[in-house]
Amino acid sequence: MPAQSLPTPASGPAIAFERVAKVYADGTAAVDDVSLTLAPGSLVALVGASGSGKSTLLKTINRLVVPSAGRVMLDGSDVADGPPHALRRRIGYVFQEVGLFPHLTVAENVALPLRVAGRRDDDRVAAMLDLVDLPAALSTRLPAELSGGQRQRVGVARALVTGPRLLLMDEPFGALDPVTREALMESVARLHRELALTTVMVTHDMAEALLAADRVLVMEHGRVVADETPAALLTGAGGERAAALVAVPRAQAERLAALARRGGA
Amino acid sequence: MSEALARVPALAAQHLLLALAALLLALALGLPLGLLAARRRHLGAAVLGFASLVQTVPSLALLALFYPALLWLSASVGGGIPALGFLPALLALTLYALLPIVRNLVTGLAGIDRALLTAADGIGMTAAQKLRWVEAPLVLPVAMAGVRTAAVWTIGAATLSTTVGQPSLGDLIFAGLQTQAWTLVMAGCVGAAALALAVDALLGFAERAAGRRQWRRMAAALALLVAAGAAASTPLWRGGGDGGRTVVVGAKNFSEQYILARLIGARLERAGYSVTYRDGLGSAVAFGAVASGAVDVYVDYAGTLWTGAMARRDTPPRARLVAELARWTERSRGVTLLGTLGFENAYAFAMRGADARGRGIASLDDLVAAAPRLRLGADLEFLDRPEWAAIRAAYPLRFAATTPYSPTFMYRALASGRADVISAFSSDGRIAAEHLIVLSDPRGAIPSYDALLLLAPARREDARFRAALAPLVGRIPVAAMRSANYLVDRDTDKKSPEAAAAWLASKVGLGE
Numbered sequence: 028m029p030a031q032s033l034p035t036p037a038s039g040p041a042i043a044f045e046r047v048a049k050v051y052a053d054g055t056a057a058v059d060d061v062s063l064t065l066a067p068g069s070l071v072a073l074v075g076a077s078g079s080g081k082s083t084l085l086k087t088i089n090r091l092v093v094p095s096a097g098r099v100m101l102d103g104s105d106v107a108d109g110p111p112h113a114l115r116r117r118i119g120y121v122f123q124e125v126g127l128f129p130h131l132t133v134a135e136n137v138a139l140p141l142r143v144a145g146r147r148d149d150d151r152v153a154a155m156l157d158l159v160d161l162p163a164a165l166s167t168r169l170p171a172e173l174s175g176g177q178r179q180r181v182g183v184a185r186a187l188v189t190g191p192r193l194l195l196m197d198e199p200f201g202a203l204d205p206v207t208r209e210a211l212m213e214s215v216a217r218l219h220r221e222l223a224l225t226t227v228m229v230t231h232d233m234a235e236a237l238l239a240a241d242r243v244l245v246m247e248h249g250r251v252v253a254d255e256t257p258a259a260l261l262t263g264a265g266g267e268r269a270a271a272l273v274a275v276p277r278a279q280a281e282r283l284a285a286l287a288r289r290g291g292a
Numbered sequence: 293m294s295e296a297l298a299r300v301p302a303l304a305a306q307h308l309l310l311a312l313a314a315l316l317l318a319l320a321l322g323l324p325l326g327l328l329a330a331r332r333r334h335l336g337a338a339v340l341g342f343a344s345l346v347q348t349v350p351s352l353a354l355l356a357l358f359y360p361a362l363l364w365l366s367a368s369v370g371g372g373i374p375a376l377g378f379l380p381a382l383l384a385l386t387l388y389a390l391l392p393i394v395r396n397l398v399t400g401l402a403g404i405d406r407a408l409l410t411a412a413d414g415i416g417m418t419a420a421q422k423l424r425w426v427e428a429p430l431v432l433p434v435a436m437a438g439v440r441t442a443a444v445w446t447i448g449a450a451t452l453s454t455t456v457g458q459p460s461l462g463d464l465i466f467a468g469l470q471t472q473a474w475t476l477v478m479a480g481c482v483g484a485a486a487l488a489l490a491v492d493a494l495l496g497f498a499e500r501a502a503g504r505r506q507w508r509r510m511a512a513a514l515a516l517l518v519a520a521g522a523a524a525s526t527p528l529w530r531g532g533g534d535g536g537r538t539v540v541v542g543a544k545n546f547s548e549q550y551i552l553a554r555l556i557g558a559r560l561e562r563a564g565y566s567v568t569y570r571d572g573l574g575s576a577v578a579f580g581a582v583a584s585g586a587v588d589v590y591v592d593y594a595g596t597l598w599t600g601a602m603a604r605r606d607t608p609p610r611a612r613l614v615a616e617l618a619r620w621t622e623r624s625r626g627v628t629l630l631g632t633l634g635f636e637n638a639y640a641f642a643m644r645g646a647d648a649r650g651r652g653i654a655s656l657d658d659l660v661a662a663a664p665r666l667r668l669g670a671d672l673e674f675l676d677r678p679e680w681a682a683i684r685a686a687y688p689l690r691f692a693a694t695t696p697y698s699p700t701f702m703y704r705a706l707a708s709g710r711a712d713v714i715s716a717f718s719s720d721g722r723i724a725a726e727h728l729i730v731l732s733d734p735r736g737a738i739p740s741y742d743a744l745l746l747l748a749p750a751r752r753e754d755a756r757f758r759a760a761l762a763p764l765v766g767r768i769p770v771a772a773m774r775s776a777n778y779l780v781d782r783d784t785d786k787k788s789p790e791a792a793a794a795w796l797a798s799k800v801g802l803g804e
Contacts, residue, residue: 091413116416126411130429139425140415185415 721778
């Protein structure tokens with residue numbers, strides 16, 4: 028702990044979905060009457076196949092998607108109150124395409140949320156790059172000069188530079204190779220603990236969800252069909268759909284273990 | 293010739309000023325329009341559709357259309373809007389420059405990676421911040437390419453502003469084309485091309501500097517452009533306040549008009565006026581120009597105004613027509629008819645002499661029977677003029693083919709046999725020189741075309757101005773005019789309109 032007694036960071040906000048639904052103009056129901064509460068400080072994974080509504084549900088939190096019915100509450104206040112940009116400045120958002128601005132350097136990209144809020148803090152930018160394990164030498168590079176993993180680290184640094192209490196991640200590492208992906212997931216899990224965030228992460232990779240999250244929501248056809256801890260899912264809780272998703276990494280792990288035994292014999 | 297070439301810098305300055313002003317106005321309109329169009333799909337489609345439609349209108353026609361449009365607008369707000377000169381040219385060129393600016397802005401904005409806009413939203417940018425920090429810098433290269441295209445088009449199309457009475461490098465091109473002075477045409481083309489390349493290079497430099505975020509270099513390039521525009525505008529504000537000493541002499545777009553304008557201009561200069569010329573005015577535009585004061589004096593022809601501006605279809609005797617015309621111009625438009633010059637320049641059907649004799653054609657009556665086997669070459673406006681309708685009403689002429697030519701090429705078409713009859717002009721030196729026969733008009737269908745000196749309302753009480761021009765009245769016989777015209781129109785040993793005007797002055801006893 029630092030010498031001066033900073034207040035212990037309060038953990039991130041509680042999130043409550045109250046009968047949230049999203050029906051698009053063409054009649055497809057992306058989210059169908061979801062009600063649930065996510066505890067402050069939890070790392071929640073939203074898992075499901077493409078089109079199951081997990082990404083749409085995530086975006087209702089920072090109003091990139093406006094629900095057709097129901098409401099989303101952060102620590103008891105409706106996210107629909109006030110202008111969307113004020114809400115989004117309090118929420119970190121990381122997504123698969125990263126969205127680094129090609130005309131700005133790494134440091135400028137990370138500094139942008141501060142500028143948007145009318146602030147400037149070069150030390151903070153440098154500290155954030157350090158926090159996501161990026162060498163300081165990269166700070167003057169343009170995004171095009173970085174590897175995919177480095178780019179997403181910049182994305183995470185940019186999402187957290189203003190010190191949000193809530194981090195939303197939409198398939199954040201989907202486009203990365205497994206080794207980079209593993210390393211980044213570890214970094215994010217560490218940041219989640221150290222910064223005492225509430226983190227909601229969308230992924231189609233059940234193994235990633237099981238290993239990182241402390242709560243896993245399985246979605247199908249816009250509904251949450253399972254809401255369990257990783258341990259419970261591994262012991263068969265959560266029903267048919269969850270079991271099918273868990274079976275894949277489990278079978279892989281067992282086959283790998285068998286291979287390893289034969290190799291060692 | 294060198295006298296005409298000496299006008300290049302002044303014309304280039306006016307040309308540049310017009311083009312830059314149109315470009316700036318197009319930017320001021322196009323940027324907000326493009327942003328709006330990119331945000332609303334239906335509006336975007338409508339705006340781009342309109343801009344593309346404007347592009348399909350030939351630029352010459354677009355310029356010409358602004359003349360009646362502004363006349364109507366001026367009339368409906370009680371006057372005061374100039375329908376000639378800078379304003380119509382500016383508006384037409386602005387419309388023309390809009391398309392590349394708006395189109396590139398819309399395409400550029402549509403081409404921005406959606407992920408970047410999502411990121412901007414996710415960070416919590418307001419719409420204004422998103423525009424300033426994300427959309428503007430990303431769209432800049434595409435938008436700038438549109439601006440450069442617009443700049444090059446505008447500078448090119450500005451040569452056409454000559455026809456609505458706005459001086460530009462087009463003056464040289466039109467004058468050169470009519471008098472077959474190819475050096476003038478080249479000077480106008482090369483000048484316009486050089487301007488376009490220079491402006492494009494400066495904009496390109498600014499664009500590259502912006503891409504590398506060298507803001508000072510970018511600002512320097514743009515400042516240089518603005519400075520060039522400001523420098524080009526100096527003659528305008530320096531020219532003011534000379535107590536009406538600067539006068540504008542107008543000329544339509546053929547040799548006789550260029551010569552008479554120089555003859556008039558020389559006399560006015562000797563009387564102490566500083567003279568500028570507005571050459572190449574469209575026939576319909578010229579009378580409006582003198583009535584509005586955009587031009588102080590020019591020469592027109594009785595029959596042209598009688599059938600055109602007055603819309604009369606009868607053909608009274610020469611003297612009565614001129615007297616009635618003088619009353620009408622004075623009363624309806626405040627234009628003073630100072631007098632007739634002494635010669636007529638009437639429409640006259642002409643044929644190759646041998647051909648006409650061989651076919652036994654001497655009058656328009658004789659032509660009626662032969663016409664279906666003959667081809668008519670007309671000047672560019674004749675076929676649409678009321679005179680042609682009147683002639684056809686009197687003589688049922690049906691030609692095998694009718695083709696419009698610019699006057700110079702019309703005579704060539706007759707000489708080369710591509711046309712058998714042409715709508716010549718009775719004061720044209722080429723009639724005698726090329727042994728043509730002018731067909732008589734026994735039914736009197738063609739009105740009288742006395743050359744007239746017309747003065748703008750502001751010169752009505754200017755005694756010195758009137759005194760300088762009075763000696764021209766009744767002074768120029770048709771033979772002298774024909775010879776002067778031929779000096780300019782002939783193919784070998786051509787003279788400039790200035791030289792022909794000096795020759796004419798001494799021929800009729802008005803030389804130094």
